[in-house]
Amino acid sequence: MQRRTFNTRLAAAALAMSMATPAAWAAWPDGKPISIVVPYAPGGTADALARLIAQHLGPKLGTSVVVVNKAGASGVIGAQFVAQAPADGFTMLYDATPFSINPHLQKLPFDADKDLIPVTQVGVTPMLMTVPKTSPYASASDLIKAGKAAPGKLTFSSGGQGTVQYMAPELMNQAVGVNMLHIPYKSGGLAITGTIAGEVDMGFFNLPAISSHVKAGTLKALAITSAQRQPLFPDVPTVAEVIGKPYESFEWNGIFLPRGTPTDIVNRLNAALRDVLATPEIKARFDSLGSRIVASSPEEFRKYLTAESGRWAVTVKAAGIKKE
Numbered sequence: 001m002q003r004r005t006f007n008t009r010l011a012a013a014a015l016a017m018s019m020a021t022p023a024a025w026a027a028w029p030d031g032k033p034i035s036i037v038v039p040y041a042p043g044g045t046a047d048a049l050a051r052l053i054a055q056h057l058g059p060k061l062g063t064s065v066v067v068v069n070k071a072g073a074s075g076v077i078g079a080q081f082v083a084q085a086p087a088d089g090f091t092m093l094y095d096a097t098p099f100s101i102n103p104h105l106q107k108l109p110f111d112a113d114k115d116l117i118p119v120t121q122v123g124v125t126p127m128l129m130t131v132p133k134t135s136p137y138a139s140a141s142d143l144i145k146a147g148k149a150a151p152g153k154l155t156f157s158s159g160g161q162g163t164v165q166y167m168a169p170e171l172m173n174q175a176v177g178v179n180m181l182h183i184p185y186k187s188g189g190l191a192i193t194g195t196i197a198g199e200v201d202m203g204f205f206n207l208p209a210i211s212s213h214v215k216a217g218t219l220k221a222l223a224i225t226s227a228q229r230q231p232l233f234p235d236v237p238t239v240a241e242v243i244g245k246p247y248e249s250f251e252w253n254g255i256f257l258p259r260g261t262p263t264d265i266v267n268r269l270n271a272a273l274r275d276v277l278a279t280p281e282i283k284a285r286f287d288s289l290g291s292r293i294v295a296s297s298p299e300e301f302r303k304y305l306t307a308e309s310g311r312w313a314v315t316v317k318a319a320g321i322k323k324e
Contacts, residue, residue, distance in 0.1 A: 049253055075099060128206075211290065
């Protein structure tokens, strides 16, 4: 009965919107509050950047913009919530790389390609290959060499199967022909803690989450996943330099709206977000985190998502991971 009632309300809302004239959307948001749903726990990179953007987006749109965390299932719970929300421009999704990975690992309760509209790719953040400070490996080449010599012996951590912390090292391992054992933790934070404690041999983590640990000396950075070296860590080589092959892996962030949201609202939100991302304060904050602002058009973001999905589909298949 509860499910039927929800579907009835959703259908009624959709009908009301379909009857609305273009003029009815001209005043959007008309002072009504907007929610940004972050499908991950508070305190992570996506959450921090979403809150930073919300602070500046509200004044730009003349309303309040609040961040709501709906964590669980590597982002699936929050994404489903937005996919089923009314398509009126008042509920948006701030998601990350698991959005492109999850469809290849599990049967989703929504269609990621059809039920959510890409608005803009916010930015990308590279990752560091890290090892405990007590690790015997002084370089990424040493670690890879050891991995080839003892297949299945070396271990790497992640915050779960759908995370880029899992897929980024898997992508590297496949490129160099190394078999390492994946050790999943309940969260990315716990994966970092486990790596610091030496429970695993290495882990890939994004810069905002891991930089302080590297600078404090509790972890050693052996390589970075961007195509070029990063100004925050100029002495750390890229993975591509180490393996002698093209390699890039990022945690991207982007914003989506429910399917059926009027194109005028999508375009106005895109323009407002790009204005926000162009402000010096936002750029300085992203730079300090080691993140790069993208601020794409909806179509550019859609093309990026298609490429990302295809890449992770190949990686998942090569790893022999069965879809749940």
